[in-house]
Amino acid sequence: MSSRESRVFVRGSSRRRRKSKEKPPYMSDLRIILLGKSVSENSRVGNFLLGQAAFDSEAPPDVVERVGGRLKDRHVMVINSPQLLQTNISDHQITQTVRECVSLSDPGPHVIVLLLKHDQCSAEDQECVEKVLDSFSERVYQHTIVLTTQKPTETNDILQKIIQKCFNRHFSLQRSSSSADDLLQMFEDIVKMNDGQHLDCAEGSQYFTMKQQATERLSEGVKMNLVICGSDGTLKSSISEQILDLHGRQISLVDLPALFNTRLSEEEVMRQTLRCVSLCDPGVHVFLLIIPDAPLNNEDKAEMEEIQRIFSSRINKHMMILIMQSSEHQTAELDEETQSVIERFGGRHHFFGPNTQVSTLMKNIEKMLKETQRRVFLHRDISGDADEKTDEI
Structure with missing residues (x-):
């Protein structure tokens, strides 16, 4: 079995598991879809979240990977799609990749993470982001957060509009105090806001409409x-x-x-x-x-x-x-x-x-x-x- 295949079935991470009091239902399991346009950036964020070298920065860009691990007392499953936000991707590729993401996050994701950059967020990028998200569900923004990995040199209005549509949820890895635990807390806030329910990707989804x-x-x-x-x-x-x-x-x-x-x-x-x-x-x-x-x-x-x-x-x-x-x-x-x-x-x-x-x-x-x-x-x-x-x- 190859190393990539074995990563799909990872059940633990290098982080210590702590004993804790019983958690409410919305704290027990977490399925996250990580969307971006760069294999290396997506791998960096996925590895930061899981606390281990789970994703290969040289993996093929068109392969959707799923890696499991633990973060604090939470079992986390990360579905990594490193090319879905590329502006040159075709509608057919979008629907095909969204279907893989939905399948790997069955019965549905709790959180969708948009990995965006301040200096690479244009009107064309906004159109691509909206098309991709609409392909999941019309309620997708209730489960979505924007994550950036670089310090802004100036304010990007397009990026701010996307963040606003995501209920002003934004996490920056450039803050010196940023930690995976902080990011997990934001994820848990999203799950709690949605009463512990995952995103129903069949309801109102442009993807399923196109495929049928x-x-x-x-x-x-x-x-x-x-x-x-x-x-x-x-x-x-x-x-x-x-x-x-x-x-x-x-x-x-x-x-x-x-x-x-x-x-x-x-x-x-x-x-x-x-x-x-x-x-x-x-x-x-x-x-x-x-x-x-x-x-x-x-x-x-x-x-x-x-x-x-x-x-x-x-x-x-x-x-x-x-x-x-x-x-x-x-x-x-x-x-x-x-x-x-x-x-x-x-x-x-x-x-x-x-x-x-x-x-x-x-x-x-x-x-x-x-x-x-x-x-x-x-x-x-x-x-x-x-x-x-x-x-x-």
Whole structure:
């Protein structure tokens, strides 16, 4: 097991545990989501809070980590998302990352921490912060606090507006007297103000609204769970945005991170894979494997090898190869190697060009679901120890 994997299950810290009188319910457990735009800054704050080197300052920025520990008499769980406040993040990335944060803080976070800087808080940053927070819940500000790590050279009006929306809650690590205990006290004040209740991220959440957008009313009221696979993040984001722009029936769409040539350990790759599948309830109806309409390169081939290795042949009946064309004038002919790949994964494929209607793709997917009788790929199917089941309609 890798060090990162073991950190997910940390149950203690280097701080001494003190005996104390019985605490009220709102003092027993604390789930915190730490949002920022820098891996090193987020790691610094997370480590300060937990009193140990829990987060790696060189970890991949797109990985959401959860680390547990104790602070005074409180069990604390920190969910660290170091890139969610970057202004160049797409709406699809926001919804995907928010979903991970919500899943890791189940049944919901008590506190959300915005890690912001005085000299890097513009109107664009404010818009990003509001979009991200709205993706959690319309009541999110009742649970949110702003944390800064630098002394201000001058007053930043945008930052002050954000702090005001967070009920004027602000903590600065630059104060000489700042301590993790002081920060914990502010967290406890937030929990107490909310009567010990965690944030209900399903209620009023823009994220859940976006994720449940639909296609045509081919089967009204029936939810379809899709997982987007492939080595090219740009192609995956492109098709994801187009699918989510449609209306009609409910769709849950999850982006499976590239499995090959990552900095993640084997254990972490498996954990991320299991998490993506588990986010689809009751299971995955269709995996869309995105490849370019060109001779497959070594990265494409290696990614498909990893998918086949991890998911085994069980994935084949749930797989559709989506071939992305850059021009409508390209032919629908396939080279021998691509044909071989399609056959290996069950034989289904669909060409998708600049002017292709997503509704046509969805009709092919619906046809595929009828062929499989709406059977789903389950979380435990990855390890090969479960039978498939049919999604109840």
